[in-house]
Amino acid sequence: MSSHLMGVYNRAPLAVDHGKGPRLYATDGTVYLDCVSGISTNALGHAHPRLVQAVKDQAEKLWHVSNIFQIPGQEELADRLCADSFADAVFFTNSGSEAVECALKTARKYHHANGQPERIEIYGFDGSFHGRTYGAINAAGNPNYVEGFGPRLPGYSQLTFGDHDAIKAAIARPDTAAIILEPVQGEGGARSVPEVCLRGLRELCDEHGVLIIFDEVQCGMGRTGKLWAHEWAGMAPDIMAIAKALGGGFPVGACLASDKAAKGMTVGVHGSTFGGNPLAMAVGLAAYDEITKPETLENVREIAGYLKQQLAGLQERFPDVIEDVRGKGLLIGVKLKPNNREFMGWARDENQLLVAGGGDNCVRMLPPLNFTREDAADVIERFERTCEFARGKMKA
Numbered sequence: 001m002s003s004h005l006m007g008v009y010n011r012a013p014l015a016v017d018h019g020k021g022p023r024l025y026a027t028d029g030t031v032y033l034d035c036v037s038g039i040s041t042n043a044l045g046h047a048h049p050r051l052v053q054a055v056k057d058q059a060e061k062l063w064h065v066s067n068i069f070q071i072p073g074q075e076e077l078a079d080r081l082c083a084d085s086f087a088d089a090v091f092f093t094n095s096g097s098e099a100v101e102c103a104l105k106t107a108r109k110y111h112h113a114n115g116q117p118e119r120i121e122i123y124g125f126d127g128s129f130h131g132r133t134y135g136a137i138n139a140a141g142n143p144n145y146v147e148g149f150g151p152r153l154p155g156y157s158q159l160t161f162g163d164h165d166a167i168k169a170a171i172a173r174p175d176t177a178a179i180i181l182e183p184v185q186g187e188g189g190a191r192s193v194p195e196v197c198l199r200g201l202r203e204l205c206d207e208h209g210v211l212i213i214f215d216e217v218q219c220g221m222g223r224t225g226k227l228w229a230h231e232w233a234g235m236a237p238d239i240m241a242i243a244k245a246l247g248g249g250f251p252v253g254a255c256l257a258s259d260k261a262a263k264g265m266t267v268g269v270h271g272s273t274f275g276g277n278p279l280a281m282a283v284g285l286a287a288y289d290e291i292t293k294p295e296t297l298e299n300v301r302e303i304a305g306y307l308k309q310q311l312a313g314l315q316e317r318f319p320d321v322i323e324d325v326r327g328k329g330l331l332i333g334v335k336l337k338p339n340n341r342e343f344m345g346w347a348r349d350e351n352q353l354l355v356a357g358g359g360d361n362c363v364r365m366l367p368p369l370n371f372t373r374e375d376a377a378d379v380i381e382r383f384e385r386t387c388e389f390a391r392g393k394m395k396a
């Protein structure tokens with residue numbers, strides 16, 4: 001069938017009709033157990049009653065109004081985000097890439113406003129993903145994202161985890177503005193940055209007046225079992241990009257910054273037509289309320305512990321299929337020996353289990369944060385059957 005859609009997605013042969021909780025219902029009637037969650041986005045499952053009601057109520061009142069007015073819900077959600085984080089100032093966006101873009105601009109503008117306009121260089125890390133806009137692809141560590149998209153933008157450089165000398169030298173340079181990283185890489189294959197390294201980066205950056213930007217678009221908002229992934233390390237960034245789970249599936253993102261880092265973000269320097277519109281804020285507030293409940297975060301830790309333990313058991317039984325089990329909380333990566341894309345297809349078509357792909361030949365499991373123990377056990381059964389199927393295929 002011909003399509004007028006740009007061919008940028010490798011789409012699965014699955015036409016989704018509707019979703020409920022952790023299940024997706026295809027147009028042909030097949031029911032799937034969804035461990036993709038819109039890639040870490042439908043954090044409360046599909047069609048969560050409270051979120052549905054919030055959208056309905058707000059849609060009847062006011063969909064959209066320009067940011068030149070005071071928008072219902074923005075102040076309240078910003079207050080809550082700041083009360084629960086290092087941040088003092090929030091800018092709302094429609095996506096993760098836009099949140100990253102705002103974070104990069106905030107960092108450079110800070111130095112400009114601080115009398116050091118020469119500090120422009122942004123350092124990203126290997127394996128990272130920050131979105132698809134120009135700043136985001138240039139900041140990320142994967143050269144595939146920039147291939148064919150013109151010259152690399154000046155002012156962006158890459159570092160490699162573990163290359164301590166290069167990291168120290170970069171942070172000490174007088175033209176360095178900021179470093180950007182995901183405390184737990186998502187697309188890179190559920191790779192956690194060691195907590196001791198995050199604390200070390202904080203010390204080094206403080207010493208040299210360099211800002212730290214965390215991209216918690218995928219790993220934030222409760223995904224790791226704490227509200228923010230960096231909380232595990234007992235430190236905080238200066239600026240942070242979030243999105244995905246923030247709207248529970250509705251397009252909501254935000255750039256958070258400390259008062260100091262937000263110094264240059266004054267009237268007229270940045271903006272968005274849709275960012276933080278009333279519908280987005282209504283559903284964002286409802287999602288935030290649910291996700292920040294202590295029982296939601298406890299559930300993440302409990303279910304993650306169970307899944308990790310069961311997956312480790314499967315790794316022992318299927319060493320020919322599973323190479324490694326990693327990640328933090330419900331951002332779980334399983335590094336495979338067979339091709340991860342093929343494995344995803346077998347999970348989907350043979351066992352109606354949806355998992356996401358990831359770098360380093362991983363499949364990622366990103367179930368909703370309110371996932372039940374029964375559903376987690378169901379995932380393990382389906383995953384086990386997929387491993388058996390993979391073993392058969394590899395022998396054949």
Ligand code: PLP
Pocket residue numbers: 039094095096097098100129130131132182186187215216217218219243244
């Ligand atoms: N940053 C990270 C860590 C992400 O995982 C993503 C998306 O997967 C983005 C940024 C980009 O977000 P969006 O696709 O909403 O622009």
